[in-house]
Amino acid sequence: MKTIKLLSALAVSASLMVGCSNDDPAPQPNTGFDLEINSQNDFDPKDLKGNVNADITLKAGTEYLLTSSLRVKEGKTLTIEAGTTIKCKAGGTDVFVAVERGAKLMAAGTAAKPIVFTSDATNGRPGDWGGIVIAGKARTNKGAEAETEVAGLKYGGTQDDDNSGVLTYVKTQYTGAKINGDQEFNGVSLYSVGSKTVINNLYIANGADDGIEFFGGTVNVENIMCVNIKDDMFDFTGGYTGTMNNMFGVRENGFNDATEDPRGIEGDSNGSDPTAAPVSKPTMKNVTILNLSPITALKAGAEIRRGTVATIDNALFAAYNGASFGNLIDTDDSKGNGTLTITNSYKMGTVGSNKVGGTITGTVTEDTAAITASGNNLSMKAGRGADFTKFAWTGYALKK
Template sequence: MKTFKNLLIAITVISIFSCSSDDDNRTIDPGNGGDNPITGNELKGDLSEDAKLLASVEYTLTGSFTVKSGATLTIEPGTVIKAKSGRTDIFLAVERGAKIIAKGTAANPIKFTSDASSPKAGDWGGIVIAGKAKSNKGTDVQSEVAGLLYGGSDDADNSGELSYIIAEYTGAKINGEQEFNGISFFGVGNGTVVNNIVVSNGNDDGIEFFGGSVNVTNVYCANIADDMFDWTGGYTGTITNAFGVRNDGFDAATDDPRGIEGDSNSSDANAAPISTPTLKNVTILNLNPDVALKAGAEIRRGTQAIISNILFAAYGNASFGNRIDTKDDKGNGTLTISNASAQGNVGDDKVGGDITGTVTAITDGISVPSDNTVNTKAGVGADLSAFDWANQSFVVTKLN
């Protein structure tokens, strides 16, 4: 049984990185002359040649920073990038045909955060990656943020690697229809490596897939205003070991926050490729009695999803509106579910499309002993020990 502790609602993440006074003011020149997007510790502009960010420099993202097609951005383990807060044009983007190699380690993760003295959800945009994998929106589609083209026919496309990454205080809102997610994958192929990801305190979705086939292992979304895990546009990848939690006291919320939102195509539910993702070992947990999740999993608009070993849980007075919802006026979804458990007030299923499999009510998936720590039963839902490296933790602050 694994125990996690979070004082109040804060998500505390410790990034350990080395410092060298000799390198503190080092300029990394990617070789594009006077229009250098990496000058000293400032990141802004278009990167057209290969470059590396060093752990010995604390960087500030002061505008849009785009890795152009043909270029590779490498980020050393332990690097910290602080985004200038309060603007909607602060984000890291990787074009179709470009690569990002951000390989942190458990001891030295790579951290993207806000530069605000009192950071909050929505302080900056987020990370946006485009690729050449299939989308049912087309082959040259413009991303809803960052203005990148994505899509193609290469499901094995490789946009690089994201490993041991922390992205926090993301989700800047551009207008009523456009908001950044923590990390957005637009047509990203399964040649891309993505594992050990933490997104926390986001003002829109935690992680979202727009088509593509990229696989993700060990992803933790904590305190997300909208959907923790989201896909649309024909996503066909696999998500393994996913934990989503809304902490007591995190009250930033859209009108319909969910644990999982799965779409295929809102204009044509039969558009190919249909979203057919597979999810394995998932926990959706609500600890906040003041914000109900609209659904634990909303599978709709043509999506055909397979989910195995999932726990839907709400502690104390926290709740879900629906546990599973496959009904939608723009097209129902279908879900095959196995080894599914539910604990607490997680609502009933709203069936439109078929749901194959059953959800079993249990009492021992989540427990709260006298010290207010939250315990999870081994083998039920996500394996939270996979996130020990990030020092993520939480407690319940409003006990019954």
């Protein structure tokens, strides 16, 4: 990539002196940084962007503004300290964090000091910025040298135990900037991410596309919460074979910003060839899909299709406040049916019936008391879907 140098402070000052009136804005300081970050001190925290060509750390207590893409290059590590907040410039599809194959993101927050990515807008909106995109070397059925839907990263390989770092106790808000109808960012996008990568305790809210999506790979994730996601809460494709444990997705009462076909879970393997190896074979345990908004129905609680062979254990599909689902489980698709084994699972409210194309093994039991109200607060029955207490660190409260 050609290095783009910024004007020096002297040049900026000189140019402003020519033909300027007293009404002209005051000159802005210029740091002199370029788009290649080659050392810890080689970037401006208030204009954070560029190619990360060295191991660098974003430190808690420093104000950061992500203004364009921040790309961690192969062999390098971006570390983000617990308690760090990164504001992201609103309104641009080029504002995102991307981690190349062979690079690492070490974002280890804590329950007391989470790491936060959010919009810099006074009133943030879904799609204000892109999101977090991580590429790895694990397998995908999209080919050994596939390219990400956004950010232009290569992904895939044969190293199923690849390690792309750590993402824990992290909040991402107002993501999902849209490039076109086929290219949209998710809150967190994981492309062929391997099993030695540690991903847990994520809070993804107000996203304009999917909450979290897996494109192949073997990474296991735990304690993921998605709130007010415009499209699918939890999505996978491309031969994903990991485990998702304790996943909680909710659309709040009054939420009306939805795509034409939003789902709680959308599971694909390969729409061009549903037999392509590896076939998506994820295991999902302790999952809650909850719709509280009567304005927008979920198309399905879970849509398992296009060659996917999935297992779900202990799920709760619930609609409350007059909300609804179109279908409970859908395994029927013109590009290939899906296969689902479901055990120890429950439903409540108007959540539709199964649409069977492929095989559905197991039943979903009615439980009219899975969710109860005390005043305006909602409570979840223990043992029904996700353990909501695991998300106490987010400060989020369930309301009617």
